[in-house]
Amino acid sequence: MTELPKGDFTLRAPAALNDPTLRANFRRAMDGLMTKRAAQFTDKEAWTALRERGAAAKARVVARLPELLEQLEANCTANGIQVHWAETTAQANDIVLTILQRHNVRTVIKGKSMVSEEMELNHHLQAHGIQAVESDLGEYIIQLAGEAPSHIVMPCIHKNKAEIAALFEENIEGLGYTEDVDALTAAARAEMRKAFAAADAGISGVNFAVAETGTLVLVENEGNGRLSTTLPPVHIAVMGIEKLAEKLKDLPSLLSLLPRSATGQHITTYVNMITHPRRDGELDGPHEVHLLLLDSGRSRVHADPELRDTLRCIRCGACMNHCPVYSRVGGHTYKFVYPGPIGKILSPQLEGLDCAGDQPHASTLCNACVEVCPVKIPIADILVRLRSEASHPSDSPAVKGAGSRANWRESWGWKGWATVYSIPWLYALAGFMATRFGNLMPASLGPLKAWTSVRAKPRFAAKTLHELAKEKGYCDE
């Protein structure tokens, strides 16, 4: 019926699907994560109530975003945290670089941050002679491999033990090949300790910035986040402008939802709350704390009353853990920083439908993500909305690149479809023709070709239900 645009995702998927190791790694990991999350939310009523509170807290943030950002800036500044604003990732990189250069920084230790991935910060710093070392174990592993994260919470989830063992053998002097997890972790730890000691600055992300108090909240399990933000003399926190909490009292529900949804943990090992740099008389902590607020398309997302719900996201990754598409193709297939369901709605809005218009179609709309999202983002509805935006050009588009996937065959195909399905006699005629002659259609025709690649050709019935219902007297009022 319509021309099927061959986007990047469609072209990339087969390589991942045909990689048995990758498939097994993701399947095993996602199954484990789903089981662990389910064990955290066995009480449906408690889950519903907690989720309502979390969703309401983030909905309030989205509703009052501009004023809360101003409040955050004022409170951070009063606390001694220096606040910077960046409209683009290029500006953000420049701001970070300027701060680091002012302090003659040569090595940076980094906690996990997806915004820094958005910025491609490590590359930018490297180009200016500054080495950034990832201190989250997963990030450290993929940094050694020269890869991007394949999951927003577990960046190296695509690798198994043997792959990591080989990588460590190659990169860590004197280790040799071992699949002993304790030995691998200890080796990474020893390497990181050197990096922590040598680092002139630390860079981290932010899970929640509390507008009411100017507090930066950072959750983690390895202690690397705390070291990155306390050991070096300068700490730079980078965050998207949506990662706010209105008040401190919003944190209990959000901090309960996040780890339970993400990794099935009741609470993370570390919950860091950073409110100010080292004060006179204090023995530790950075002398300078900077907060960088990155827009990079988020204001535009916020401008649309429906799409802005995307900005509620707390980056737990539960949507990808439960996504039947993600669990089969893995994170790299999506090509963008944010994979899985949240990426499918976020990437097209941040990057534009002209380059990410394939993403919203990488979904069956099964709603598994919607079911587990702790802040009730209507992901499936937004996917459909973005499909619509991509297919319909507009003079005042809500999303960059709207209409970039419009094609006349699809548009006219749906117009024709709507006509046939709206006019009863025409629909009856089409049904009659389909049931009498449809089975003569060759399997190589249009969409049937894709369908029959792994399925038998659908067989039209001899008569339509309309005809049979009439014969059996069901059409009589």
Add this chain to the structure above:
Amino acid sequence: MTASAQTTSAQPKPTRVYYFGTCVIDLFYPGAGLAGMELLRRHGIKVVFPPDQSCCGQPARNSGFFDEARAVALRQMQAFPGTDPIVVPSGSCAGMMKTHYPQLFEGRPEHAQAIAFSRRVHELTAFLVNVLEVTLEDKGQPVSVTWHGSCHSMREMGVVDEPKALLRQLSNVTLVENPREKECCGFGGTFAVRQPEVSAAMVKDKIEALESTQTAKVVSGDCGCLMNITGAMEKAGSKMSGQHIAEFLLERTHD
């Protein structure tokens, strides 16, 4: 007549219902459509199949063609006047009418009409269990089956236990639940042809999960999923078959 009304119903049972057959059933599975109507009719209910119905509009809506979806949705709303319940033998089409019609018409003159319409929509098995409270008498030979719940049935209509409760009423039917019941089969409407490779991988895994139950048949309440699953089973030479629950229930309980 094997189904009988219980007397414990909290609210008066309807005496007349509308039936929305769905476009997939119309062309490919009319037997399932008729079976659903018969299950209702033999319960003493007047079942009306309005001939002006066609499709719920979901294919266009899910593809992002809202004007076209609205045009078709409006025709369905007109084809089912009054206040009688509308019973749908598909959780997916029912989900479209129940959750997405009000969305589609938000801010338009037909919004109130869409809300009123959506409140009348019932998925067939949920209607049989929750409204009619049917009891079934099994007259078939012993058989083991597994159940496939559609994503929209489970997650848009909240229909998870009802169809399985019906199957468990059948004394000679052993229901073996499959280990990946909540996972999508990979149909997703146009997804199956837009992303053929991912869809193929998903349906392959689904068949594996269904076959692991070592049953002869998968029963489902959605013909879109069935077309995908049984089509892939047939192509792969699987020994399993599939059937819509309405047809299965009618066959098992028919004299």
